[in-house]
Amino acid sequence: MHASQRSTGAAIEIRKASKRYGAFTALNDIDLDIRPGEFMTLLGPSGSGKTTTLNLIAGFTDITSGTLQIGGKSVTGLPSHKRNIGVVFQHYALFPHMTVGKNVAYPLALRGIKGDERAKRVRRALDMVKMADFAHRYPSELSGGQQQRVALARALVFDPPLLLMDEPLGALDKKLREWLQLEIKRIHRELGTTFVYVTHDQEEALVLSDRIAVFNGGRIEQIGTGRELYDTPATLFVGRFIGESTVLRGSAEVSGDETAMVIGGQKVFARGRLADGARPVILLRPERVALKRAGADVDADENRLTGTIAEAIYLGSGSKYEVRLSDGTIAVVRSPLGATDFVIGDTVDVTFLRSDLILLPDDASADVTLT
Amino acid sequence: MPSFFRILLGLFCLLVAILLLAPTLVVIPMSFNGNKSLAFPPVGFSWQWYANFFSSPDWTTSFSNSLIVALIVAVVATVIGTLAAFGVSRAAARTGGLLRALLITPMVVPGVVLAIGIYAVYLDTHLVGTVTGFVLAHTMLAVPFVLIAVQASLEVFDRRLETAASSLGAGRLTVFRTVTLPLILPGVLSGALFAFITSFDEIIVALFITSPYLKTLPVQIYSSITRDADPTVAAVGTLLFLATSLIIIAGLLLGMRRERT
Amino acid sequence: MTATPDDGAPNAAATDLAQSPFLSRFRPRGPVWLATPALLVLLVVLAYPLGIVVWRSFSDPAIGIDNYVWFFQSAVNRAVLQRTFVVAAWVTLACLICAYPYAYAMTIVGRNMRLALILCVLVPFWLSGVVRTLAWVILLQDSGVINSILRGIGLPPVKLIRTLPGVVIGMTQVLLPFMILPIYSVMKGIDTRLLPAARSLGAKPWKAFLQIYVPLSLPGVYAGAIIVFILSLGFYITPALLGGPRSILLSSLVQNQVLSLLNWGRGGAMGVVLLVATFLLLAIAAPLMRQKHTASRREV
Numbered sequence A: 001m002h003a004s005q006r007s008t009g010a011a012i013e014i015r016k017a018s019k020r021y022g023a024f025t026a027l028n029d030i031d032l033d034i035r036p037g038e039f040m041t042l043l044g045p046s047g048s049g050k051t052t053t054l055n056l057i058a059g060f061t062d063i064t065s066g067t068l069q070i071g072g073k074s075v076t077g078l079p080s081h082k083r084n085i086g087v088v089f090q091h092y093a094l095f096p097h098m099t100v101g102k103n104v105a106y107p108l109a110l111r112g113i114k115g116d117e118r119a120k121r122v123r124r125a126l127d128m129v130k131m132a133d134f135a136h137r138y139p140s141e142l143s144g145g146q147q148q149r150v151a152l153a154r155a156l157v158f159d160p161p162l163l164l165m166d167e168p169l170g171a172l173d174k175k176l177r178e179w180l181q182l183e184i185k186r187i188h189r190e191l192g193t194t195f196v197y198v199t200h201d202q203e204e205a206l207v208l209s210d211r212i213a214v215f216n217g218g219r220i221e222q223i224g225t226g227r228e229l230y231d232t233p234a235t236l237f238v239g240r241f242i243g244e245s246t247v248l249r250g251s252a253e254v255s256g257d258e259t260a261m262v263i264g265g266q267k268v269f270a271r272g273r274l275a276d277g278a279r280p281v282i283l284l285r286p287e288r289v290a291l292k293r294a295g296a297d298v299d300a301d302e303n304r305l306t307g308t309i310a311e312a313i314y315l316g317s318g319s320k321y322e323v324r325l326s327d328g329t330i331a332v333v334r335s336p337l338g339a340t341d342f343v344i345g346d347t348v349d350v351t352f353l354r355s356d357l358i359l360l361p362d363d364a365s366a367d368v369t370l371t
Numbered sequence B: 001m002p003s004f005f006r007i008l009l010g011l012f013c014l015l016v017a018i019l020l021l022a023p024t025l026v027v028i029p030m031s032f033n034g035n036k037s038l039a040f041p042p043v044g045f046s047w048q049w050y051a052n053f054f055s056s057p058d059w060t061t062s063f064s065n066s067l068i069v070a071l072i073v074a075v076v077a078t079v080i081g082t083l084a085a086f087g088v089s090r091a092a093a094r095t096g097g098l099l100r101a102l103l104i105t106p107m108v109v110p111g112v113v114l115a116i117g118i119y120a121v122y123l124d125t126h127l128v129g130t131v132t133g134f135v136l137a138h139t140m141l142a143v144p145f146v147l148i149a150v151q152a153s154l155e156v157f158d159r160r161l162e163t164a165a166s167s168l169g170a171g172r173l174t175v176f177r178t179v180t181l182p183l184i185l186p187g188v189l190s191g192a193l194f195a196f197i198t199s200f201d202e203i204i205v206a207l208f209i210t211s212p213y214l215k216t217l218p219v220q221i222y223s224s225i226t227r228d229a230d231p232t233v234a235a236v237g238t239l240l241f242l243a244t245s246l247i248i249i250a251g252l253l254l255g256m257r258r259e260r261t
Numbered sequence C: 001m002t003a004t005p006d007d008g009a010p011n012a013a014a015t016d017l018a019q020s021p022f023l024s025r026f027r028p029r030g031p032v033w034l035a036t037p038a039l040l041v042l043l044v045v046l047a048y049p050l051g052i053v054v055w056r057s058f059s060d061p062a063i064g065i066d067n068y069v070w071f072f073q074s075a076v077n078r079a080v081l082q083r084t085f086v087v088a089a090w091v092t093l094a095c096l097i098c099a100y101p102y103a104y105a106m107t108i109v110g111r112n113m114r115l116a117l118i119l120c121v122l123v124p125f126w127l128s129g130v131v132r133t134l135a136w137v138i139l140l141q142d143s144g145v146i147n148s149i150l151r152g153i154g155l156p157p158v159k160l161i162r163t164l165p166g167v168v169i170g171m172t173q174v175l176l177p178f179m180i181l182p183i184y185s186v187m188k189g190i191d192t193r194l195l196p197a198a199r200s201l202g203a204k205p206w207k208a209f210l211q212i213y214v215p216l217s218l219p220g221v222y223a224g225a226i227i228v229f230i231l232s233l234g235f236y237i238t239p240a241l242l243g244g245p246r247s248i249l250l251s252s253l254v255q256n257q258v259l260s261l262l263n264w265g266r267g268g269a270m271g272v273v274l275l276v277a278t279f280l281l282l283a284i285a286a287p288l289m290r291q292k293h294t295a296s297r298r299e300v
Helices: A050-058 A100-110 A115-128 A144-156 A174-191 A202-208 A226-231 A236-241 B003-030 B048-055 B057-089 B093-108 B111-125 B131-155 B160-167 B172-201 B204-209 B217-227 B232-258 C012-016 C032-059 C066-073 C075-108 C111-126 C129-140 C145-152 C164-188 C194-200 C205-234 C237-242 C250-260 C264-289
Strands: A012-021 A024-034 A039-043 A065-070 A086-088 A162-166 A194-199 A211-216 A219-224 A246-248 A251-255 A258-263 A266-271 A280-284 A290-293 A302-314 A318-325 A330-336 A347-353 A358-361
Touching (some): A039 A202, A050 A162, A050 A211, A086 B160, A100 A115, A100 A144, A115 A144, A144 A174, A174 A194, A211 A236, A236 A280, A290 A330, B003 C129, B003 C164, B057 B232, B093 C032, B131 B172, B131 B204, B131 C032, B204 B217, B217 C237, B232 C129, C032 C066, C066 C075, C075 C111, C129 C237, C164 C205, C164 C237, C237 C250
Parallel strands (some): A162 A194
Antiparallel strands (some): A012 A024, A012 A065, A258 A266, A302 A318
């Protein structure tokens, strides 16, 4: 797309937005700022409100309370066909009675763009998704991945300032998904359009996004970059939803600026403390944990928990272990290439630095089975 | 399945097929009968009954009456029925089901009961023997067919296509015109065809609301049958059969060409 | 339609125009009002006339149930009523016997054969209803096709015209497609692997068929039977043309009362009897037609 025709991405501002369907609250008072040209992913399990938010931005449903502004102007009450936003759906939604070319030309025809100009823009859009040779085919002749690329071209051909994508890769197989993720990332870089992407796949979110908003039960638990969410999750739900983790629970004692927790007869120490009244849990990332033979020396700053290897998986790039601790908790550990190998049944010490553990308030809503 | 049963089943189906086709197989030869009788087998060969149909004012008037009424009914019933199909298929489940059951009642009520009721109303409102009267009654009878046909198309129609079109900038009416209608057209057209045939063939109500000034073709056929043994009826039947076959074959061919593989 | 890219100014009028389809989970209060024209037509040409029929049956010539009393008291009328139901039952049975194997055959043959079989079912509809009945007159009359064939092979002629069996045969042929199509559509959905599965568990072929296939096909059978029975009750043209004075059915009586005798009271009463019988049957049969256990067939 020519720089002169390229649209600068729109900003989105959502304030105290709620969406209720009768007695059911899909969204509960959410605040969200999306910066112009950003790639923002709405991440969360099914029913968490991420798709509802997308539908609000698209105009497919109305906000019950709160405000929604796109590009600085309120869009409450504005029907979807007036919002000039591109939308890509999970099941492509290509018009079966039109060729690929006609599908992509459709939004241009609606906007009165005819003739050479229309043909030029259609060709450019198809080139961008590498589907230019398929202009005369019908959607039924294309594979899923090809259809999704056409859908992407159709949503971008009219240079919208904002592109919404609702789990567009969910119906595709793994290799195709990974390839298309990179294609989407490339197109985003080239265009500068604001992308808002919905998915329940946290790996996908980490690959694609500038920032991620984690949804749970109609609320946003945290907004941040992938690194921020992984290293410093604000809630137990976020910590467990993003990446792998081990959650340790035990009886806690707080003294001054430190928290100590007794787990299965052993004591571990953490820096910092939670607000009064909050029951703490400890979250560990698998890479921040090292396995040593039981009884080996530990540094002063290291915590130690003894357990037995329950599962040992060789990954090629390293190994992954599941260690059953004395209180029954399973600790997930990733060992790099070159570390000592252990086998099932070995007694080991799970060691981690005080600075490497994350202290979080316990939360019942984080205990759902996360897909 | 053992071959013995297969042969038996095949024979049975053959017999049933003959039963189904027997009238057609009989009417066509009878239309060329040399004699003015309905005795079988027909003797001789003659085009006179076809000639009689085209030259007799009784027959040609009743034919054109039926044609006019059926064409009007096809248009009116299709519009009304398509609107109703949208109302039914996009309503909440219970409302939609109730509505559909209501709109199907013309198919379920015994024809003769409907006929006497309509006759009573038409006598009071002077609608007996009028085009309006026929169109009204036949539209009522045809709407269920249109409803069923269009609703079947709507059920398999992916509504997300409408959402997509809207997101691309199409207003409600544009979405209907460019996306919905083209894709449900087969259902709408077959509904229109059913409506046409229902009206053209309708006899029960017609027998009551007909008058010497406005007779439809089925009424003419019926009085011919009860009056004398005139093979012209066979000729008319054959002509209608041919016409219907041609229309349906044309429709199928068109449908196959639209079918993109 | 020229629509310039809007920069998001809210449009109050646009709020009134309903939105595009929402999440599939929550269906909106749809445009039910679109069905109003159809409902209006039905009100004027169906509900009102039926109302008049019912009203007159209770009020012509005087308010009361005289017409019904007259109807049920007359032995002739009762005989006609009984005959109507008996004929409808015979027709339904005949249709069922012919339709079930035919529909089953349609599910097991190849594509071309199936097309031919379907064609045979649909072709009768291309012949005008009245003409079809004429054809049966030709077939059944003393000098008709059947008797010609019988004479040809040396058998004595059979009197079929103006008899009940003749009426039954004619009505069966006309209504047969209405039995075949529902049964076929249900049979189509029965998983073809169920029978081999039953056999692999030790069931004899005919037993597997009776215990597994037939019960699954029953919703279609009920639907077809109800449709055919109800249509038989209201049948008018075929019995009128094929039947004689001793095989009059209720619909002919109604026509006679109203058209010839201008007696809406009595004609209406008989009509109401027909109506009530129809709706009673529907009420009884509707739950039977619901397919409670759907046997899905995996499309290959």
